[in-house]
Amino acid sequence: MTAVPLPRQPSQPPDRNDGSGSSDVTPVFALKELVSRLNREQHKIQDLLSSLGFALRSFSNLNQFLELIPLMASRVTDADGGALILFRPNGQVKLERLHCQDTHWGQEVRKALEAATRQMTASLSGLPPGEALARSSQVVTMLDTQVARQLGSGIQIFGTGILIKNSERGRLYVFSRDEDYEWTETRQKLVRLIADQTAVAIENDELTVELRKKERLDRELEIGADIQLRLLPRQCPTIQGVELAALCKTANRVGGDYYDFIPADYGQVRTGSDNSTGRWSVTIGDVMGKGVPAGLIMTMTRGMLRAEVLNGHSPARILQHLNQVMYADLENSNRFVTLFYSEYNPQTRILSYSNAAHNPPLLWQASTDTIKRLDTLGMLIGLDAETQYQDATVQLNSGDTIIYYTDGFTDAANPYGQRFDEENLMSAFRWACCHYNDPQLILKHLFDRVQQFIGAGSTHSDDMTLVVMRVQPS
Numbered sequence: 001m002t003a004v005p006l007p008r009q010p011s012q013p014p015d016r017n018d019g020s021g022s023s024d025v026t027p028v029f030a031l032k033e034l035v036s037r038l039n040r041e042q043h044k045i046q047d048l049l050s051s052l053g054f055a056l057r058s059f060s061n062l063n064q065f066l067e068l069i070p071l072m073a074s075r076v077t078d079a080d081g082g083a084l085i086l087f088r089p090n091g092q093v094k095l096e097r098l099h100c101q102d103t104h105w106g107q108e109v110r111k112a113l114e115a116a117t118r119q120m121t122a123s124l125s126g127l128p129p130g131e132a133l134a135r136s137s138q139v140v141t142m143l144d145t146q147v148a149r150q151l152g153s154g155i156q157i158f159g160t161g162i163l164i165k166n167s168e169r170g171r172l173y174v175f176s177r178d179e180d181y182e183w184t185e186t187r188q189k190l191v192r193l194i195a196d197q198t199a200v201a202i203e204n205d206e207l208t209v210e211l212r213k214k215e216r217l218d219r220e221l222e223i224g225a226d227i228q229l230r231l232l233p234r235q236c237p238t239i240q241g242v243e244l245a246a247l248c249k250t251a252n253r254v255g256g257d258y259y260d261f262i263p264a265d266y267g268q269v270r271t272g273s274d275n276s277t278g279r280w281s282v283t284i285g286d287v288m289g290k291g292v293p294a295g296l297i298m299t300m301t302r303g304m305l306r307a308e309v310l311n312g313h314s315p316a317r318i319l320q321h322l323n324q325v326m327y328a329d330l331e332n333s334n335r336f337v338t339l340f341y342s343e344y345n346p347q348t349r350i351l352s353y354s355n356a357a358h359n360p361p362l363l364w365q366a367s368t369d370t371i372k373r374l375d376t377l378g379m380l381i382g383l384d385a386e387t388q389y390q391d392a393t394v395q396l397n398s399g400d401t402i403i404y405y406t407d408g409f410t411d412a413a414n415p416y417g418q419r420f421d422e423e424n425l426m427s428a429f430r431w432a433c434c435h436y437n438d439p440q441l442i443l444k445h446l447f448d449r450v451q452q453f454i455g456a457g458s459t460h461s462d463d464m465t466l467v468v469m470r471v472q473p474s
Contacts, residue, residue, distance in 0.1 A: 062201060062202065062205040065198075065201045066096055066097050066198070066201070067097055069082070069084050069097060069172065069194060069198050070082030070083055070084055070097050070098055070099035070172075070174075071099040072194055073172060073174045073190075073191050073194045074099055074101070074174055076187075076190045076191075076194070077174055077187040077190055077191060078176075079156075079174045079175060079176040079181070079187075080100060080101055080102065080105075080175060080176045080177050080178070081098070081099055081100035081101060081102075081105075081106065081109060081174070081175055082098075082099050082172065082173060082174045082175070083095060083097070083098045083099075083109070083113055083172075083173045083175075084096045084097040084098075084162075084170065084171075084172055084173075084198070085113070085117060085143065085147075085170055085171050085172075085173070086162070086169060086170035086202075087139065087168070087169055087170055091121065091124040091125060092121050092124075093117045093120040093121045093124065093139070093143065094117060094121075095110070095113045095114055095117050096170070098110055105177075109151065112147075112150035112151050112152075113147065113150065113151075115150050116143065116146035116147050116149075116150045117143075119146055120139070120142060120143050120146060123142065124139070139168075140161065140168055140171065143171060144159055144171070147159070147171075147173060151175065154177070154179065155175050155176070155177060156175060156176045156177075156178065156179075156181045156182075156183065157173060157174075157175045158173070158174050158175075158183045158187070158188060158191060159171045159172065159173045159174075160172055160188070160191050160192050160195045161195065162195055162198050162199045162202065163195075163196075163199055164199050164202060164203050164206075165203075169199070169202065170198075172191060172194065172195045172198065174191050231299060231302055232248060232258075232259065232260075233246065233259070233260060233261050236261065237261045237263075237280060239280050239344065239346055240277045240346040241346045241349065241471060242344065242346070242469055242470065242471055242472060243438070243439045243469070243470045243472060244261070244439060244467070244468065244469050244470075245438075245439035245440040245442070245443040245468045246259055246443070246465075246466065246467040246468070247443055247447065247465070247466055248463070248464070248466075249408075249447075249460065249463065249464045249465070250463045251408070251459075251460055251461055251462050251463050251464075256286060256287030256288070256294025256295060256297065256298050256463060257284075257285070257286055257287075257298070257406050257408070257463035257464070257465040258283075258284065258285040258286070258287070258298045258301060258302060258465075259282075259283065259284040259285070259404065259467050260281075260282075260283050260284075260302060260305070260306070261280055261281070261282055262280070262281040262283070262305070262306055262309050263278060263279075263280055263281075264278065264279035264280060264281050264309060264312070264343050265278030265279050277346055277347065278346075279343050279344065279346075280343070280344050280346075281309055281341060281342065281343045281344075282342050282343075282344060282404065282467065282469060283305065283339065283340065283341045283342065284339075284340050284358065284361075284405070284406065284465060284467055285298070285301060285337055285339040285340070285358065285381075286337070286339075286358065286406045286407060286463070286465075287301070287335060287336075287337050288335050288336050288337070288338075293335065294335065297330070297333070297335055297337065298337075300326070300329065301322075301326065301337055301339070304322055304325055304326060305322055305339075305341075308321050308322050308325075314352065314354075314391050315341045315342060315343060315352055315353050315354035315389075315391055316354040316376075316378075316388075316389040316390055316391040317389075318354070319339065319341055319354050319356050319378065319381070319389040320387070320388065320389050322339070322381060323356070323379075323381045323382065323384075323385065323387055323389075324385055326381055326382050327382055327384075327385040329382075330381070330382030331382065333382075335382070336380040336382045336383050337356070337380065337381035337382055338356060338358035338359070338380055338381070339355075339356040339358055339381055340353065340354075340355050340356070340358040340359075340360070340361060340374075340404060341353065341354055341355075341356075342354075342361075342374075344396075344469075349395060349396045349397070349471065350393050350394070350395055350396070351374075351393065351394050351396055351402070352391065352392070352393045353374055353376070353391075353392055353393070353394075354376050354378065354389045354390060354391055354392070355374075355375050355376045355377075355378050355389075356378045356379065356380060356381050356387075356389060357378060357379055357380045358406075359405055359406065359407055359410065359422075360373040360374050360375035361373075361374045361402050361403060361404045361405070362374075362402065362403050362425070362426060363394065363396075363400060363401070363402050364400065364401045364402075364429060364430060364433040365397070365400055366397065366398065366399030366400055366401070366433070367397060367399075369430070369434070371426050371429065371430060372394075374394060374402070376390040376391070376392050377389075377390050378390060396471045397471065398471055398472070398473045398474045399470070399471060399473055400470070400471045401439070401442065401468065401469070401471070402468070402469045402470075403429055403442075403446070403466060403467065403468050403469075404465075404466070404467040404469075405425070405464075405466050405467075406462075406463060406464060406465045406466075407462065408460060408462040408463050408464035408465065409425055409446070409450055409464055409466065410422050410425055411462055412450050412453060412454050412460055412461075412462070412464070413454065413461075414454050414455060414458075415454075415455055415458070420450055420453050420454075424449075424453070425446070428445065428446055428449040429442075429446065431445075432445040432446060437470070439468040439469065439470045440468075442468050442470070443466055443468045446466060447464070447466065450464070
């Protein structure tokens with residue numbers, strides 16, 4: 001603890017009475033003594049307040065600083081003692097620190113103040129958390145009354161509030177047993193000054209705690225984002241006869257979009273055979289919402305879907321089983337999943353698929369320069385346990401291109417509130433297919449078009465995921 005200088009007692013003017021009943025103390029001498037005493041008092045106060053300011057700047061531990069408050073308040077006002085009482089968010093009123101020059105009397109004061117705070121806490125115990133702070137004016141009036149009653153008559157008391165963002169968070173009391181003691185305006189200002197510095201210290205400590213929580217949360221989000229990134233495919237697989245490109249841009253560090261490439265012929269994978277000629281599932285999904293909750297559900301969906309693919313069922317049956325398994329977990333979360341699941345057979349160039357209320361992928365057919373929506377009837381995953389899904393197939397031909405996308409594309413809005421919508425996406429997609437053969441260039445063009453639409457300096461408000469699959473020429 002920082003050493004605080006003790007106040008020096010003002011020296012008394014010399015008694016110059018010669019015994020004749022008259023004194024040779026002149027008015028000038030008396031005035032000089034008064035000025036000298038006032039200067040000493042001023043220097044004492046400046047030294048004490050300077051020590052308090054140094055403590056506020058130097059102490060990293062709030063408890064060390066609060067230890068000084070009653071001591072400083074009593075010394076700068078030449079009082080007998082001081083007490084700091086704080087209001088806790090849970091409704092507790094607590095005697096935080098106490099200082100008395102007379103140790104024996106200090107024990108009596110502590111008992112009296114603790115009795116006052118206990119009575120206050122008991123009267124506030126029935127209030128909901130935080131409401132006691134909202135009713136601070138009533139709390140202060142009741143506390144001042146209890147403190148005065150417990151300390152008894154004959155004690156000169158002055159109390160002032162510890163104000164943080166216009167909310168009274170406690171009281172600083174200073175008291176004296178001297179019957180002739182007066183709470184002058186100067187003494188009251190000094191106590192208020194110390195109370196203000198106490199409020200600054202408490203607020204700084206709370207801000208430091210919040211900053212540490214935020215830093216810890218940021219680190220956890222970084223870990224979560226890294227884990228989620230690792231769960232998405234690191235690269236597109238090699239599938240005979242098709243070229244792939246994929247990209248996911250999250251609005252937050254952790255997102256709810258999901259895409260995956262899953263080998264449907266696990267027998268070849270287990271034996272280490274070349275799986276490029278086997279069937280592959282291409283899937284894309286979106287969890288309602290953003291951030292960590294959506295990311296957790298996305299991770300759960302990925303694991304369950306990959307396990308379900310092992311059974312070798314049709315796309316519709318896979319979605320049905322996935323919905324039944326996830327329904328119990330999603331029912332109480334108020335979150336649902338849209339999912340489009342497809343399987344591609346390189347030998348026949350047939351794409352089998354089923355949709356659980358996801359944005360239908362768009363198929364550009366090279367031979368006719370037309371776009372077809374790939375859709376089937378089906379509800380959201382997790383909305384109804386008894387939902388039935390439908391199977392559909394489409395024959396792909398040389399040069400055909402499919403884009404799987406999430407609603408971050410069609411819901412992207414410009415500064416005027418206009419959405420990019422599916423029509424604009426189709427137009428941009430058709431142009432890209434006519435001018436580019438590389439799926440990666442098509443993907444880049446579509447992302448660039450959306451960015452131009454919302455504005456060069458604007459950021460997307462929702463996760464955006466895009467998968468491009470192009471059938472190579474025969």
